[in-house]
Amino acid sequence: MTPDLDSLATALYAKTDDLLKESPHLALWRPEIGIEPKLSDAEPVALAVMQALLGYVSERRWIRYASSHLQHLFPYLPGQSGYNRRLRKAADLIARVNRLLATDTSLWTDDVWVVDSTPIECGRSRETVKRCDLAGWAEYGYCASHSRSFWGLRLHLMCTLRGLPVAFALTGAKADERTTLLDILATETDLVAARPGQTLIGAVETVARLHHTVRGRRLDHAHKTALDLVREHDVNAQEDLRIRSMVKASVSRPDPKRTGVFLSNGAAAKAGLNRSINDAGWGVFLAILRAKAEASAGGGVTSSHEYTSANQLVRTRFLIRRSPDQPLE
Known part of the structure; x- marks a missing residue:
């Protein structure tokens, strides 16, 4: 384990732990009486951020890597299924940590943001459409950039000109890009509250x-x-x-x-x-x-x-x- 990764893991854990102390409502709810968890709320969040930074797509490979190289920092590491359950329950906390890390960078001060969307194809056969659990969420849509129809979802991403993600939304395939952008800004009012001169470029789909x-x-x-x-x-x-x-x-x-x-x-x-x-x-x-x-x-x-x-x-x-x-x- 290199000292740089040790410092990264320590900084991520301290950042998450300080956030939980300032905003205790972000912590996972647990009964007052029960077994003390072996893994604190800050540890899986720090592991998830490190997994993204180090480029590990597979959770199983990441758990094996962490067990071999991060055991001295994280004494207890769950299996892949337990790790995935903790991450799904801590989705709001992970989003807040990512936002804090983004605001600490110089890229956050860019006065121009770009909005674009990309299709997420979830199935092609008719049987998949009928039996998939995404029925009701996924729908048929058309991607003008690729000149093809698809069945699935659409990922809307707002980022800086240098590629730093600011906000995102996952909608149906027929969702309008401009309407989704307005919904994102209405949900996260703090994004543009302190940025009266912020410029948003969101005409990619129209063009x-x-x-x-x-x-x-x-x-x-x-x-x-x-x-x-x-x-x-x-x-x-x-x-x-x-x-x-x-x-x-x-x-x-x-x-x-x-x-x-x-x-x-x-x-x-x-x-x-x-x-x-x-x-x-x-x-x-x-x-x-x-x-x-x-x-x-x-x-x-x-x-x-x-x-x-x-x-x-x-x-x-x-x-x-x-x-x-x-x-x-």
Whole structure:
């Protein structure tokens, strides 16, 4: 056991014990007459926080590790089932300890918080939905970020820009993110009571839904335009564009006369051009046009991207109109 972990365990235990002395209502209720517990209320909380900090996901592995390395600090350690029962009963106490630890860090003073949600899938088969104990809590919902439906819950998390969790809520899959945020702030009024200028960014789900709508409209426009081209023209010729090479970033050019200085390479203008090319979706449209042309009676041809302007093989980038009996040049 290293001295740093010894100090961490001691500090967590002392912090939790001081909190229980200041707020005795957070301690677990026990009858006045009974067997004295072998494990105090502060010990499982300190162990739970250390388990999270050290990255132990499995409670069984953590108990084995603690029995081997923390026995001199925690003389009695329960089994996995007993440890889990104590943690579930001390959920409110663990939340208060986590809040105290968070307020002691410099990250807590950030004036911008981010709110987002993520789906928690609880089952996929119909039998699981019928028999699962989460029936009534879990429900069907849609995740715009992943473009899929799921059955389960949704975790809403409020955190700082550098990733420190501030508050969370577990709701059904159809719960609105903004309504859940208002409920969190109404429940924990002390979060923003002393922060009149606090900024909350919670439009992630709305932006994802708008991106999904725009993506669907662009695909619909590409399919309709390609279908019109195939119906109106007997043969469709397209330039074999190297789109991946077209959107490469500009190569930096060092200044041979000055060390550590680079010459102007038009990176800003090239970045704007790359965004325009990706935004236009040439590759998606050409793939759709090629598939529809191959499925039609006319068909399509692809010309090389080299010297197309000089040879004038393709008058326009996407099509050549000709009569059915005219040979292709």
